[in-house]
Amino acid sequence: MSLNCWAKKEKKLKERQKSELNERLFELGASEISEATLEEITDIKLELNFEVDKEEIFWEQRARTNWLRMRDKNTTFFHRSASYCKKKNMVKGLEDGPENLVIDIDEMSKMAANYFKDLFSSKEISDCDRLLASFSPCITEELNRDLMAEFKAEEVAMAIKSIAPLKASEVTKYCLDVLNSWRNMEEINKTSIAFIPKFRSISLCNVIYKIIAKVPVNRFCQVLNYCIEDNQGAFISGRQITNYIFVAYEILHSFKKRRGLLKKGFALKLDMSKVYDRIEWSYLEKMLHRLGFCED
Known part of the structure; x- marks a missing residue:
């Protein structure tokens, strides 16, 4: 027996079993209710639910198989998937203020x-x-x-290993020259700005630029715990900012459960859009001086 014949036979058998179970369930619903009847109804419902779950799992696996097998082939399945992605990612309009929808492509640009x-x-x-x-x-x-000590080759090597599997001695020497101010960084400080459908710009930096930036960052991480408060959950190794989601939830939950005079209180939410892009360099410089960092 071929697999096709076996699959068709199994499908017909499952459909017949489901039909028989539904018919029996209808008969029991129309008959007089007793303990035995209720027990049989429960068993039939459980069996039907189990069959439905198996069918859902089958179709999930079938869809996954089709995706892995046919996603890159020149088939109807591929073109439908591509058309769906294009339709899903297409920006049809932008809101310019309240109740002002712009749909012209030039105006949107x-x-x-x-x-x-x-x-x-x-x-x-x-x-x-x-x-x-x-x-x-x-x-x-x-x-x-x-912080101001001369950079060493070991620090550059550590930064390289944390970014990519690259161990060239020439790269290490070049990075040391830049970090210790023996070479001009302008020649590699070039980036390509990529624009993707979600209006989120991405800066594609040179790998050497990343390494040179990583070395002082690793050194700076050693003093972060001195200038970041204990109640802040980000930017410190061992702390998770997600923990404060639960803390915020517990605070709001306690507000709801308060009674009488204890019910008074308020929560303030600060939504700072693009906060990292809006902070001015002059402000950062003043803040660093205030925290005690040397001016060099």
Whole structure:
């Protein structure tokens, strides 16, 4: 017996079993109710649910098999998948303010360009001395000496191993020359800006640029625990920012459960869009000086 014949036979057998179970369930529903009848009804329903689950799993596996087997072939399945992705990713319009939908392609292009131009443009910051006054210096002279020490080949090698399987001695020497200010970095400080359908720009950096950036970052990580508070859950090894999702949930849950005078209170949510792109370099420089980092 071929696999096709066996599959057809099994399919007909399962359909007949399901039909018989449904008919029996209908008969039991119309008959007089007793303990034995209720027990049989429960068993039949469980069996029917089990058959439905098996059928769902079968079709999930079948769809996965088709995707793995036919996704790259010049078939109807491939073209349908490609057309669906194109339709799904297509941007049909952009909102320019409340109740103003722009659908013209040229206008949408201008909106996107203006959005990123405004996002990546520097803006004057107001006086932040009062804000900086609330911070106390936390970086000592000893920590500053460690940060400003001459870079070593071992640090570059560690950065290379953490980025990619690359161990060329020429790359290590080149990175050391740049880090220790013996070579101009301008020649490699070039990036390509890629634009993808979700309006999210990506900067494609040179690999050497990544290595040179990684080395001071690894050194800087050693002092982060001195300038980041204990109640902040990000940027410190061993802490998870996701833990504070549960903390926020518990706080809001306690608000709902409070009674009487204890019910008073409020929660403040700060939504800072593109916060990393909006922070000014002048503000960062003042903050670093305030925390005790040396000016060199």
